[in-house]
Amino acid sequence: MRVDERGTLAFLEAPEQVSLREYDVPAPEPGAVLTEVVRANVCGSELHIWSGDHPLIRDGVLGHEALCRVVALGDGVETDYAGTPIEVGDYVVPAYFATCGHCAQCGAGRFRLCENAYKYWSRPPGREPHFHGTFGTHYYIHPDQFFYRVPDGIDEGVAAAANCALAQVLCGFDVVGVSWEDTIVVQGAGGLGLNAVAVAKEAGADVVVIDGVAGRLDLAADFGADHLIDLTELDTIDERAEEVQSLTDGLGADVAVEVTGVPDAFTEGIELLRDGGRYLEMGNIIPGRETTFEPGVMTRKSITVESLMRYDPWYLGKAIEFLARRAGAYPFEEVLDAEFPLEDVETALEWSRDRSVARATLVP
Ligand SMILES: [Zn+2]
Ligand SMILES: [Zn+2]
Known part of the structure; x- marks a missing residue:
């Protein structure tokens, strides 16, 4: 499967220094999913990363919350992690971390403590498949990253927040x-x-x-x-x-x-x-x-x-189920009060830090 296209991503080079970079959009390996980002939210931990306060992440491609649209499915990918059939064009949300299934913590069933959770997140953008964060036009879901199909009827910005x-x-x-x-x-x-x-x-x-x-x-x-x-x-x-x-x-x-x-x-x-x-x-x-x-x-x-930090990855499926059934009972969409194009990612981060917006969302 070939995807002949270039995409853009936001790269944090050093605290509070962000640049936009262009890369070839990769074709997905077997078990992986290539997506376009529909929306990506700026959450509190993103601000910690950007300002240099995060305990583990200092630089790399920014972004972890997102609603994505499937562009290409790697060989063998027929369903999401709940067994729901998945096709090109479907909306999905990915867990922002990996669940390797092979480390001591995964082996003991403590999936949210996977020792390899951040093996993809926030890598430098030069390393393939480049699109390691959700602040960009594309996002690459690796074979050991849980993801779930988002049914119709859930507000896009609200769905984007589910994975955090x-x-x-x-x-x-x-x-x-x-x-x-x-x-x-x-x-x-x-x-x-x-x-x-x-x-x-x-x-x-x-x-x-x-x-x-x-x-x-x-x-x-x-x-x-x-x-x-x-x-x-x-x-x-x-x-x-x-x-x-x-x-x-x-x-x-x-x-x-x-x-x-x-x-x-x-x-x-x-x-x-x-x-x-x-x-x-x-x-x-x-x-x-x-x-x-x-x-x-x-x-x-x-x-x-x-x-706890993170969550057992199947809770992302529960979050989508919760929103599908119960989002109407709560004003989730009121939480997202500002929309920025990807080019204005720095403004979105600055305004979020200064609290002039509560929760910003980036639309590539
Ligand atoms: Zn593991
Ligand atoms: Zn978050």
């Missing part, structure tokens, strides 16, 4: 366990936080959201948050803990989810939980950022702490 925030939240909530009996505190109403509100409401939980930005709190309310705590009004941990207690008959929350990326939020989350509560840590990933923490509080309260 929603899939991770669905996986995280299964790890920590959430039910209708729980009061759950979501610390931070960014991309992960709003998805967490939606998934917690689906479970029937009572949801408390803490944030300090009015627009984000409004969005959390639109997603169905039952109680909002504004950091600018209740500006001490004690006041916020008291508020959570008053909402839970003096007990504290059953579950808390940290999705702010602020180290002190971890310490606070432990305070907000009831004895025997469960904590899900997903936001703090940047090395070298610390918080003062008294471990005895956690022990005395017998808190269970779970944490």
Whole structure:
């Protein structure tokens, strides 16, 4: 199969230095899929990479969230990873990481911890097949990368976000366990936080959201948050803990989810939980950022702490299923508030960092 075409991609050469490069579009090897990018979103971890804060990735082709259209299928590819038949022209979402199936973690069934997860992501663009990130005209899905067909009827921008925030939240909530009996505190109403509100409401939980930005709190309310705590009004941990207690008959929350990326939020989350509560840590990933923490509080309260990066790759299929059935119940499309052409990728990143846009999307 030959694809005679040139494509463009965004290459991060050094922190905050992005250039657009052109390469020949590769034909897919057996088991791989060549796609065109329909939309790619700028998420929080993309900003960490761009500014040089990411723990693992320093340079390379940018972009990891995307909705793609199949251009060519490698030999042997007949279905997605759920067994749904796949054809040229179909919309798909790929997991942004690999699941090799051959490392010690994969061998033990801990797929989200695959030791080779980032073997393709963010490689230098000169290395074939060039299109290692989603900020470009094309994206190459390798044979060991899960991908799922996107059915008609899901908003394009919303589908593009499925392979990061929603899939991770669905996986995280299964790890920590959430039910209708729980009061759950979501610390931070960014991309992960709003998805967490939606998934917690689906479970029937009572949801408390803490944030300090009015627009984000409004969005959390639109997603169905039952109680909002504004950091600018209740500006001490004690006041916020008291508020959570008053909402839970003096007990504290059953579950808390940290999705702010602020180290002190971890310490606070432990305070907000009831004895025997469960904590899900997903936001703090940047090395070298610390918080003062008294471990005895956690022990005395017998808190269970779970944490995760990425997700087991089949959660991407669940995320698409969730959107197909339930996206209409939540204002997912309101989260994406700005669209940029690929040439303006630097503006999209700068405006996202400065928070003049909440979630930018790139349209090649
Ligand atoms: Zn592996
Ligand atoms: Zn992301």
